[in-house]
Amino acid sequence: MYALVDCNNFFVSCERTLDPTLEGKPVVVLSNNDGCVVSRSKEAKDLGIPMAAPAFKYKELFKEHDVRSFSAKFELYNFKSQQVISIAKSYVLDHEVYSIDELFLDFTGFKYINIHEYCIEIKNKIREEANIPVSIGIAPTKTLCKVANRIVKKYPENFDGVFILDSPDKIEKALKWLDIGDVWGIGRRLAIKMHDNGVHKAWDLLQKPEMWVRKVMGIHGVRMINELKGIRQLELDAPSPKKSIAVTRSFMEMLTDKKDVRERVETFGMYCSERLRKQNTCCKMVTVFVQTNRFRKDLPEYKNAVTKILPNPTNSSILIGRVVNELFEAVFREGFHYKKAGVIVNDFVPEDQRLINLFEEDTQNQHLPVMKAMDAMNKKFGKDKVRLGSMSGENTYGRKQLSPEYEAFLKNNTFTEANFRFH
Missing domain, CATH: 3.30.70.270 (Reverse transcriptase/Diguanylate cyclase domain)
Known part of the structure; x- marks a missing residue:
């Protein structure tokens, strides 16, 4: 059970x-x-x-x-x-x-x-x-x-x-009560298709031939009807390691001043760095994006994103901040009302398994004591009590x-x- x-x-x-x-x-x-x-x-x-x-x-x-x-x-x-x-x-x-x-x-x-x-x-x-x-x-x-x-x-x-x-009678009664749209894995569009084919309750789905279920829903549907019958198809999943970290926000008010947007984007980069250090990983790729309000048809629309592959993996707020600032300069355009922006870091490696490019200067280890001290003080005194100068x-x-x-x-x-x- x-x-x-x-x-x-x-x-x-x-x-x-x-x-x-x-x-x-x-x-x-x-x-x-x-x-x-x-x-x-x-x-x-x-x-x-x-x-x-x-x-x-x-x-x-x-x-x-x-x-x-x-x-x-x-x-x-x-x-x-x-x-x-x-x-x-x-x-x-x-x-x-x-x-x-x-x-x-x-x-x-x-x-x-x-x-x-x-x-x-x-x-x-x-x-x-x-x-x-x-x-x-x-x-x-x-x-x-x-x-x-x-x-x-x-x-x-x-x-x-x-x-x-815990009994076939209870399961049958429950499935005859449950609307098909409320079944785990049945979305809104699929529910409409089910209604068009006379499937209104979860129990109705079990009365359909398996070939019909496979045609309409694929192997996912076959697993679903087996689960509804009490035949276990889905085991417990272990949490998978994160493949990326994103800090994105919609602004309360649209921003036009370059320095205001830059400060927000650099702050997002700092938060990405903190999360990397919490899980003891470094990233090899950084992306910055900005976009205007797509619902404001009276204003010019613009959205863009730029990605950079780092020469050496890092989780230093200083190094990632420099990269974010560089990418922001490439992606920002004057004359627009910005509603949303974000920073995404991915391609992770464990902090103790970094492979260093012999032809590039590596300053990660120089920054590490400062970063750990900053994290420790923020943990003790509160979020952003110690921060980089670019953060408000x-x-x-x-x-x-x-x-x-x-x-x-x-x-x-x-x-x-x-x-x-x-x-």
């Missing part, structure tokens, strides 16, 4: 750990630059606030119903996610972190344990220690775990946060709605690098 541990309204739940008075009130969390709603409490959902709703369009509704809105605090969400993962994985031998708020647990071999009661204990432990509410779906396959978890969240009053699909020290997310509690949280905790996707 597998179990899917899924945090409820995760970003909102994290906000409530900072401010318990938010419990029971409508709360939303906004995306970068406080643009769109990316997480909603149950109370906010009941008010009809949709996911990805532009915040400016719902200002009046927020004011009328006293909806509390907050800027995204990704450091907090990563920290709480690591807490949940640490607690949950301590109960099993194998697990897979699927996203920032979801992980699978493997209960293979747990023959003499009541898995339902065991998962209730896990749920209660997470609530007690991390103060995050979770729902747990248990089933023979990962796809059915998603189904069980959806049932828990749809009918919370009927279950104590845990539901198990202002946040790159455009987050206006932060709180003193969050500032205290940042100061009093240390953070690990996230190894999952922010969905």
Whole structure:
């Protein structure tokens, strides 16, 4: 059996750990630059606030119903996610972190344990220690775990946060209830095609001949119907090493001044360097891109990117900063209103396995003590307290709605690098 541990309204739940008075009130969390709603409490959902709703369009509704809105605090969400993962994985031998708020647990071999009661204990432990509410779906396959978890969240009053699909009758009933568009792996376009062919519920898909499924969905579809039947096709995956690091941002306001755009891009390069050092790797390739607002048809449009292969792998903020500045000069054009920019580093090698070009000067080792000292001081005193002169020290997310509690949280905790996707 597998179990899917899924945090409820995760970003909102994290906000409530900072401010318990938010419990029971409508709360939303906004995306970068406080643009769109990316997480909603149950109370906010009941008010009809949709996911990805532009915040400016719902200002009046927020004011009328006293909806509390907050800027995204990704450091907090990563920290709480690591807490949940640490607690949950301590109960099993194998697990897979699927996203920032979801992980699978493997209960293979747990023959003499009541898995339902065991998962209730896990749920209660997470609530007690991390103060995050979770729902747990248990089933023979990962796809059915998603189904069980959806049932828990749809009918919370009927279950104590845990539901198990452990019999053919339960599985059949669940699949006859589940819309085909809600099956894990069925996207919007494929759901339309399914509806056109009379497949409206997950159970309907199982009634189709395998040849039809293979023709419409390929081998992926065959695996899916086997998973829905309770035949395991998807094993737990180990986290794959990162192949690239990107720091990209949309600006709160369009920028026209070259020095303003340069400062943002150089700051992004510094953050890429910090992440490289956190995972003890160096990069051999750096890319810088800029682009205007493609939705502003009244303004001239421009986007461009330039890449450089480095003579020697590095994670030095100084060296990467020089390269980023050089690439920025090549990519920037006057006369445009820039809305977004970013830096991408890739082609990684371990820090202790660098191959040096004999014909190029290598200053990586000269900078390493300075970089490590800077990282140590920022870890102790807070992000960007020690930085290069080209950095302004202002946040790159455009987050206006932060709180003193969050500032205290940042100061009093240390953070690990996230190894999952922010969905």
